Amino acid sequence: MIVDVNKCLHCGGCVGSCPTNAIFLNDFVLEFNNRCNRCGRCVKLCPVHALTLEAKQ
Amino acid sequence: MKTYTCDVVVVGAGPGGSMAAKFCAQGGLQTIMIEKKAEIGAPLRCAEGVSKKWLQEVGIEPDPSWIRADMVGAVIRSPSGYTFKLDESKAGSEVGYVLERHLFDKALARDAVKAGSKIMLRTSCTDVIRENGKLVGIKAKCMGEEIEIRSRVIIAADGYESQVGRWAGIETKLALNDIDSCLQYRMVNADIDPDYCEFIIGRSVAPGGYLWIFPKGNGTANVGIGIIGTECNNGEAKTYLDKFIDTDPRFKNSQAVEVMGGFVSTCPGLDCAVDDNIILVGDAARIIDPITGGGICHACRTGMYAGKVLTECAKTGDFSKKALMPYEKMWRDRMEDKLYRNWMAKERLATLDDETIDEVVKLISGSDIKEVNVYNLLRVIKERFPKVVEGFEDLI
Ligand SMILES: Cc1cc2nc3c(=O)[nH]c(=O)nc-3n(C[C@H](O)[C@H](O)[C@H](O)COP(=O)(O)OP(=O)(O)OC[C@H]3O[C@@H](n4cnc5c(N)ncnc54)[C@H](O)[C@@H]3O)c2cc1C
Ligand code: SF4
Numbered sequence: 001m002i003v004d005v006n007k008c009l010h011c012g013g014c015v016g017s018c019p020t021n022a023i024f025l026n027d028f029v030l031e032f033n034n035r036c037n038r039c040g041r042c043v044k045l046c047p048v049h050a051l052t053l054e055a056k057q
Numbered sequence: 058m059k060t061y062t063c064d065v066v067v068v069g070a071g072p073g074g075s076m077a078a079k080f081c082a083q084g085g086l087q088t089i090m091i092e093k094k095a096e097i098g099a100p101l102r103c104a105e106g107v108s109k110k111w112l113q114e115v116g117i118e119p120d121p122s123w124i125r126a127d128m129v130g131a132v133i134r135s136p137s138g139y140t141f142k143l144d145e146s147k148a149g150s151e152v153g154y155v156l157e158r159h160l161f162d163k164a165l166a167r168d169a170v171k172a173g174s175k176i177m178l179r180t181s182c183t184d185v186i187r188e189n190g191k192l193v194g195i196k197a198k199c200m201g202e203e204i205e206i207r208s209r210v211i212i213a214a215d216g217y218e219s220q221v222g223r224w225a226g227i228e229t230k231l232a233l234n235d236i237d238s239c240l241q242y243r244m245v246n247a248d249i250d251p252d253y254c255e256f257i258i259g260r261s262v263a264p265g266g267y268l269w270i271f272p273k274g275n276g277t278a279n280v281g282i283g284i285i286g287t288e289c290n291n292g293e294a295k296t297y298l299d300k301f302i303d304t305d306p307r308f309k310n311s312q313a314v315e316v317m318g319g320f321v322s323t324c325p326g327l328d329c330a331v332d333d334n335i336i337l338v339g340d341a342a343r344i345i346d347p348i349t350g351g352g353i354c355h356a357c358r359t360g361m362y363a364g365k366v367l368t369e370c371a372k373t374g375d376f377s378k379k380a381l382m383p384y385e386k387m388w389r390d391r392m393e394d395k396l397y398r399n400w401m402a403k404e405r406l407a408t409l410d411d412e413t414i415d416e417v418v419k420l421i422s423g424s425d426i427k428e429v430n431v432y433n434l435l436r437v438i439k440e441r442f443p444k445v446v447e448g449f450e451d452l453i
């Protein structure tokens with residue numbers, strides 16, 4: 001996941017919306033773990049469009 | 058690793074956590090409340106509007122230090138500008154104060170401390186600890202240092218993020234249509250009515266949600282928007298809110314001095330908010346009004362109930378799911394019907410087109426409802442637009 005740190009408001013919305021509980025908001029830093037299944041929900045929901053899914057390797 | 062021991066660990070120092078910590082400590086339980094942020098109540102994630110009645114119910118004395126503005130009423134505005142104005146005599150329990158949340162939350166935390174609770178700031182829970190299948194506390198990072206807090210029971214008051222419950226095996230996952238993605242500006246120098254909270258509804262304004270203007274005195278207001286998850290693709294909350302502010306003449310000479318994001322759940326609460334040695338309160342339990350997104354009162358109530366139930370459990374030392382069930386009963390008896398009714402109403406509202414909303418707002422502004430609440434509004438709407446309330450007539 002690519003986080004645009006200039007946009008992210010650290011609101012935790014993506015954290016609470018992630019169906020696999022793959023995100024953690026540590027103060028001002030979003031951490032994504034390997035439970036992420038690339039469903040894209042957090043990307044769509046972010047109010048300021050701060051997230052982008054990385055291209056699959 | 059540093060280890061702390063207590064009876065109850067409360068994760069999150071929002072209104073739900075502080076009320077829970079207060080009632081636990083008052084009941085004689087050794088209580089530690091942790092908060093991951095550096096300051097309780099900030100940064101803001103709230104429009105700060107509350108009604109008044111419930112404060113007494115949970116034993117909170119209104120205090121001028123955290124009341125920013127006293128509302129005369131509320132206005133509901135349709136997409137084409139039809140308005141329905143409610144003053145306090147009509148508004149029943151739906152109108153009240155606009156708060157200073159950062160001071161309100163700190164006042165509740167102070168009350169928890171007065172009752173004997175400890176607070177640890179900059180301490181984020183990162184997991185729960187299980188031993189022989191039993192929850193025995195939490196793992197946390199305190200100013201970056203890994204610690205353990207061992208407790209007889211955990212109160213998950215971690216708000217919308219609601220991760221503690223999930224780590225403990227309680228599913229708090231939301232359906233996309235039960236999520237509202239929100240954005241809010243604190244606008245200054247706006248030409249707004251200082252006495253009325255305004256709610257603007259309609260697909261063209263805020264798909265599946267609403268836009269709000271909550272005045273804070275002196276031309277300042279919280280102006281925000283919530284959009285239903287199913288309509289979000291690409292930062293819609295910001296796009297729609299910016300469009301509104303750019304075109305509404307009241308904000309012509311106004312500027313934002315603060316921007317904040319935040320989400321609310323709009324489901325009728327978890328299927329079960331307790332399990333062995335854990336209770337979920339407030340937003341973490343998804344207990345929040347699905348129509349208004351008002352959750353401060355629900356967090357305070359559920360926090361209080363949790364504290365009271367745990368005080369009873371401490372007498373026998375039994376914190377099993379069965380022993381915690383009175384908490385389930387308390388919040389359901391008090392709030393479940395209304396949460397469910399408003400959830401159904403939200404589901405329906407989200408499907409209405411702008412023309413119908415114009416008609417509905419026109420209709421209710423011409424009716425003579427004495428006490429306006431969601432229940433009475435639905436009754437009036439039912440007469441003219443039975444389709445709108447179809448499916449949940451039983452609740453009306
Ligand atoms: C945009 C917006 C507008 C709103 N407007 C209103 C309104 O006008 N009126 C109203 O009544 N309600 C409103 N709400 C809802 C209201 O803010 C919440 O219902 C209320 O704050 C819930 O209280 P709580 O104690 O359950 O959770 P919160 O107040 O969210 O508190 C949770 C706390 O837990 C902390 N936390 C989270 N995870 C961890 C962790 N892992 N470790 C340690 N700490 C953690 C958080 O930092 C936070 O301080 C609004 C919400 C939003 C998003
Ligand atoms: S929803 Fe968007 S703004 Fe909020 S924390 Fe996630 S990435 Fe940041």
Ligand code: SF4
Pocket residue numbers: 017018019020021022023032035036037038039040041042043
């Ligand atoms: S893409 Fe889906 S699974 Fe991955 S972090 Fe976002 S919401 Fe969670």
